[in-house]
Amino acid sequence: MPNILITTVPFAAQNPLPIELLKSAGIDFMINPLGRKLKEEELADMVGSFDVLIAGTEPITDRVMSRAPNLRLISRVGIGLDSVDLLAAERRGIQVSYTPDAPAPAVAELTIGLMLSLLRSVHVVNAQMHRGEWQRHFGRRIPEVTIGIIGTGRIGGRVLRRLSAFGTPRILVNDIHPDSQVAPKLKLEWVDKETIYREADVISLHVPLTGQTKNMIRREHLLQMKRDAVIINTARGGIINEQDLAAVMVEGHLSGTAIDVFNKEPYEGELAKIERCLLTSHMGSMSIDCRTRMEIEATEEAVRFLAGQPLQGMVPPEEYDVQRQGL
Amino acid sequence: MPNILITTVPFAAQNPLPIELLKSAGIDFMINPLGRKLKEEELADMVGSFDVLIAGTEPITDRVMSRAPNLRLISRVGIGLDSVDLLAAERRGIQVSYTPDAPAPAVAELTIGLMLSLLRSVHVVNAQMHRGEWQRHFGRRIPEVTIGIIGTGRIGGRVLRRLSAFGTPRILVNDIHPDSQVAPKLKLEWVDKETIYREADVISLHVPLTGQTKNMIRREHLLQMKRDAVIINTARGGIINEQDLAAVMVEGHLSGTAIDVFNKEPYEGELAKIERCLLTSHMGSMSIDCRTRMEIEATEEAVRFLAGQPLQGMVPPEEYDVQRQGL
Numbered sequence: 122m123p124n125i126l127i128t129t130v131p132f133a134a135q136n137p138l139p140i141e142l143l144k145s146a147g148i149d150f151m152i153n154p155l156g157r158k159l160k161e162e163e164l165a166d167m168v169g170s171f172d173v174l175i176a177g178t179e180p181i182t183d184r185v186m187s188r189a190p191n192l193r194l195i196s197r198v199g200i201g202l203d204s205v206d207l208l209a210a211e212r213r214g215i216q217v218s219y220t221p222d223a224p225a226p227a228v229a230e231l232t233i234g235l236m237l238s239l240l241r242s243v244h245v246v247n248a249q250m251h252r253g254e255w256q257r258h259f260g261r262r263i264p265e266v267t268i269g270i271i272g273t274g275r276i277g278g279r280v281l282r283r284l285s286a287f288g289t290p291r292i293l294v295n296d297i298h299p300d301s302q303v304a305p306k307l308k309l310e311w312v313d314k315e316t317i318y319r320e321a322d323v324i325s326l327h328v329p330l331t332g333q334t335k336n337m338i339r340r341e342h343l344l345q346m347k348r349d350a351v352i353i354n355t356a357r358g359g360i361i362n363e364q365d366l367a368a369v370m371v372e373g374h375l376s377g378t379a380i381d382v383f384n385k386e387p388y389e390g391e392l393a394k395i396e397r398c399l400l401t402s403h404m405g406s407m408s409i410d411c412r413t414r415m416e417i418e419a420t421e422e423a424v425r426f427l428a429g430q431p432l433q434g435m436v437p438p439e440e441y442d443v444q445r446q447g448l
Numbered sequence: 449m450p451n452i453l454i455t456t457v458p459f460a461a462q463n464p465l466p467i468e469l470l471k472s473a474g475i476d477f478m479i480n481p482l483g484r485k486l487k488e489e490e491l492a493d494m495v496g497s498f499d500v501l502i503a504g505t506e507p508i509t510d511r512v513m514s515r516a517p518n519l520r521l522i523s524r525v526g527i528g529l530d531s532v533d534l535l536a537a538e539r540r541g542i543q544v545s546y547t548p549d550a551p552a553p554a555v556a557e558l559t560i561g562l563m564l565s566l567l568r569s570v571h572v573v574n575a576q577m578h579r580g581e582w583q584r585h586f587g588r589r590i591p592e593v594t595i596g597i598i599g600t601g602r603i604g605g606r607v608l609r610r611l612s613a614f615g616t617p618r619i620l621v622n623d624i625h626p627d628s629q630v631a632p633k634l635k636l637e638w639v640d641k642e643t644i645y646r647e648a649d650v651i652s653l654h655v656p657l658t659g660q661t662k663n664m665i666r667r668e669h670l671l672q673m674k675r676d677a678v679i680i681n682t683a684r685g686g687i688i689n690e691q692d693l694a695a696v697m698v699e700g701h702l703s704g705t706a707i708d709v710f711n712k713e714p715y716e717g718e719l720a721k722i723e724r725c726l727l728t729s730h731m732g733s734m735s736i737d738c739r740t741r742m743e744i745e746a747t748e749e750a751v752r753f754l755a756g757q758p759l760q761g762m763v764p765p766e767e768y769d770v771q772r773q774g775l
Contacts, residue, residue, distance in 0.1 A: 135586055230589050230614065231568055237561025241735070243728060244574050250727035251575075255714030259462055262557050262735040286613030287557065387582030400577035401570055408568070408589040 125150040125423055126168060128159055129177030129198045129416075136413040139420040146424045150175075158386060161185060168192065173423045175416075176205070178386075178403075183209035194426045198419040199406060200224055200275070201357055202436060203330035207444045218422045218434040222275060223415040224406030229279035231405050232325055232355050235379035239351040240266070240323070242377065244399040261322070264288030269321030271295045271314060272356065277327030278303040293317045318345040323353070330357035332447040340365040349376040355405045358383040367391035370398065381405050452477040452750055453495060455486055456504030456525045456743075463740040466747040473751045477502075485713055488512060495519065500750045502743075503532070505713075505730075510536035521753045525746040526733060527551055527602070528684055529763060530657035534771045545749045545761040549602060550742040551733030556606030558732050559652055559682050562706035566678040567593065567650070569704065571726040588649070591615030596648030598622045598641060599683065604654030605630045620644045645672040650680070657684035659774040667692040676703040682732045685710040694718035697725065708732050 125143065130153050133140045143150050151171075153159060159167065159179040168174070168189040174181065175196050183206050186192060195205060197219040210217050238244055241260035249256055263284065270277050273296040281292065281304035294309045295317055303309070314337075317324060324346065328334045338352075338361040346352070352375065354361055363384055369375065371391075379399040380392060392398045406412055422434050452470065457480050460467045470477050478498075480486060486494065486506040495501070495516040501508065502523050510533050513519060522532060524546040537544050565571055568587035576583055591614065597604050600623040608619065608631035621636045622644055630636070641664075644651060651673065655661045665679075665688040673679070679702065681688055690711055696702065698718075706726040707719060719725045733739055749761050 131584070131586075226591075226615075227587075227589055230564060231570075231587075234561060234564025234568060234570060237557060238565055238570065241558055241561060241728075241731060243558075243561060243565065243726070244571070246728045246731065247571050247726050248575070248578075250715065250729060251720050251723070253716060253720060255729050257458070257729045257731055257734055259458075259739065260554075260558075260731065260735050262554055262737060264553075265735070265737050283613045286610045288553070388577070389580060393578050393580060396578070399570070399574050401568075401573045402577060402582050402584045404568060404573065404584055404587065407584055408587050408592070410589060410592050412586065 124148050124171065124427060125173045125175060126171040127152045127175040128164065128167075128179055129153070129175060130156050130158070132175075132198075132416060135409045136416075138413070139416040142417070142420050142424055146428070148424065148427055173426060175419050175423055178204045181205045181210075186210065186213050186215060194218065194423060194432075196419040196422045196426070196434075198415045201329060202440055202444075203357060203359075207436065207441045211441060216426070216432065217436045218419070218426075218432055219436055220415045220418040220434055223418055224411050225275040225279055227408035227411035228276045228327075228355050228405035229283060230408070231381070231401070232276070232280050232327075232353055233283050235353050235355070235381075235399060235401075236263075236268075236323055236325065236351075238399055239353070239377040239379055242397075245377070245397055248396055262288070263290050265290070266322035267291040267293060267320055269293040269295070269317030269324045270327065271317060271324065272327030272329075273300060273303045274327065276355075277325075280325060280327065281307060281309070293321055315342075315345065318342050319347075321350060322347060323351050325353040326356045326360055328356055328360065329443075330359055331443050334360050336360075336362050338362065338366075340369060343369045343374065346375065348374055351375065351377040351379070353379045355379075355381040358386065358388075363390060363392065367395065370395050451475050451498065451754060452500045452502060453498040454479045454502040455491065455494075455506055456480070456502060457483055457485070459502075459525075459743060462736045463743075465740070466743040469744070469747050469751055473755070475751065475754060500753060502746050502750055505531045508532045508537075513537065513540050513542060521545065521750060521759075523746045523749045523753070523761075524763075525742045528656055529767055529771075530684060530686075534763065534768045538768060543753070543759065544763045545746070545753075545759055546763055547742045547745040547761055550745055551738050552602040552606055554735035554738035555603045555682050555732035556610060557735070558708070558728070559603070559607050559654075559680055560610050562680050562682070562708075562726060562728075563590070563595075563650055563652065563678075565726055566680070566704040566706055569724075572704070572724055575723055589615070590617050592617070593649035594618040594620060594647055596620040596622070596644030596651045597654065598644060598651065599654030599656075600627060600630045601654065603682075604652075607652060607654065608634060608636070620648055642669075642672065645669050646674075648677060649674060650678050652680040653683045653687055655683055655687065656770075657686055658770050660770075661687050663687075663689050665689065665693075667696060670696045670701065673702065675701055678702065678704040678706070680706045682706075682708040685713065685715075690717060690719065694722065697722050 161180040200221040242258040285306040381401045488507040527548045569585040612633040708728045
């Protein structure tokens with residue numbers, strides 16, 4: 122009888138070490154046979170008698186847990202916890218671990234790449250060139266624009282520090298826990314979110330999905346932004362209202378957006394019809410090194426748990442408080 | 449009778465200052481009425497009795513100059529001199545100025561953006577998403593790869609210094625005049641071009657187009673590169689043989705390329721059929737600030753010349769030597 126269900130996909134696709142760790146520890150495991158993100162019902166049907174989940178972003182709800190009588194650990198490959206009902210896990214005595222640091226460098230680097238593409242309309246011009254059209258678009262450089270970063274934690278902080286090599290833009294930042302040391306080489310202006318919406322040319326989101334951030338950016342906020350602003354979301358789908366975003370862009374608002382994360386993945390929606398939307402498939406953490414590190418850390422945690430050793434990546438109490446307070 | 453022919457387009461499209469400079473100096477001028485890059489014959493027919501050319505990258509050959517009896521200054525908006533027959537200009541007593549520093553920050557920033565897109569397959573995934581396909585591609589981060597920079601002058605040096613915020617990749621560099629101080633924060637390995645072809649995962653070109661660099665990278669060199677290497681050319685068309693590049697990519701070689709410059713522009717060719725080619729329309733210098741600075745500097749030079757003042761952006765003797773020696 123296998124002990125571990127691995128739901129996240131791909132798994133060990135680039136580096137076999139996570140599977141070797143399980144095998145050398147003599148642990149049985151099963152990898153998600155559907156090869157894609159599971160729906161709640163599918164996971165509920167699959168979770169059976171497993172002791173440990175090595176999990177992606179599929180919904181691990183109270184209902185799923187009610188079908189998993191032996192489940193004692195959820196080891197998340199990644200940082201977001203919006204997919205896990207932490208309070209249900211707590212009630213049921215199921216521990217939850219995650220790998221909050223591993224994905225950050227890859228997400229930050231992708232974010233900078235998306236930012237540079239948006240500022241120069243690279244995605245639009247590339248599509249035109251492949252259709253045989255030649256148009257030279259004017260763009261803007263980072264030192265020319267005002268950049269607004271919402272969320273200056275592990276990922277937002279790295280975005281800021283990477284920006285420091287590009288000259289000195291005006292940088293507006295917002296976080297519920299401002300950290301004056303997050304990017305010592307840059308002059309940061311700590312402001313409220315509305316100031317960022319109104320004044321930034323480039324807005325990038327690096328907050329978790331919580332009760333407080335769900336639907337945080339709706340039509341009214343999008344319309345506060347400059348007509349030629351660009352927005353980047355490599356955080357979580359649902360923070361920007363997707364329908365509102367598509368609607369204002371169809372109306373001609375915003376010069377570009379880069380969206381890596383969606384309400385429902387795989388994404389099927391209106392943004393795909395808008396050429397100045399640069400779309401990627403939840404690839405923020407998908408650099409070979411970061412993805413491998415995430416998988417290894419989550420697997421090591423599962424191995425430690427089954428060997429009765431102390432856990433190293435336990436989700437801290439604050440994350441439970443966020444869900445408890447419905448924040 | 450106008451004194452200045454402005455052939456480069458767009459001109460003063462984002463900032464009217466260059467035109468205001470000409471007007472306030474009481475200088476007559478004509479802007480290229482075709483609104484696109486001129487062919488040799490078109491320029492020859494247009495150059496007539498003008499005293500000064502404010503020029504783009506159109507061919508300013510001996511034949512063109514033979515049709516311009518009054519021409520005394522060619523003021524290039526930009527850095528490349530491959531389009532100007534410097535020796536013919538010298539024989540005819542026509543001075544040549546350029547703006548070598550102005551475009552560099554914009555080209556360097558675009559290059560970093562293209563590099564990040566290539567490493568994460570952003571252009572390929574964006575095309576897939578717009579077709580309704582969802583595939584999560586693995587990518588690589590800058591600190592994971594070996595980067596090869598050919599040409600470490602104004603632009604290549606800036607690319608290197610911007611890379612310094614992204615961690616510490618292995619960096620191979622090549623230049624005919626190695627400068628050990630080009631990027632003090634980075635550990636650089638000065639190597640020959642063949643070492644870069646063989647060992648780099650990312651190859652970026654920042655050399656001028658000269659007799660020595662024309663067709664520098666042909667089929668045999670492309671095949672020396674790693675099968676999953678990526679190449680970026682934001683320098684000049686013709687340095688990489690376009691037909692050879694398209695052919696090896698169709699055969700499955702190279703995981704991606706980003707090409708901003710072409711033998712013949714507007715570009716019409718085989719690369720447009722290859723999805724993993726990221727194509728832009730000679731936009732390296734096309735940030736609003738850099739383009740404006742280039743136009744202002746070239747215009748100021750023309751105004752100085754017509755006022756009998758000393759020039760500040762004269763092309764140095766080395767550039768004439770390059771053409772004299774057929775390098």
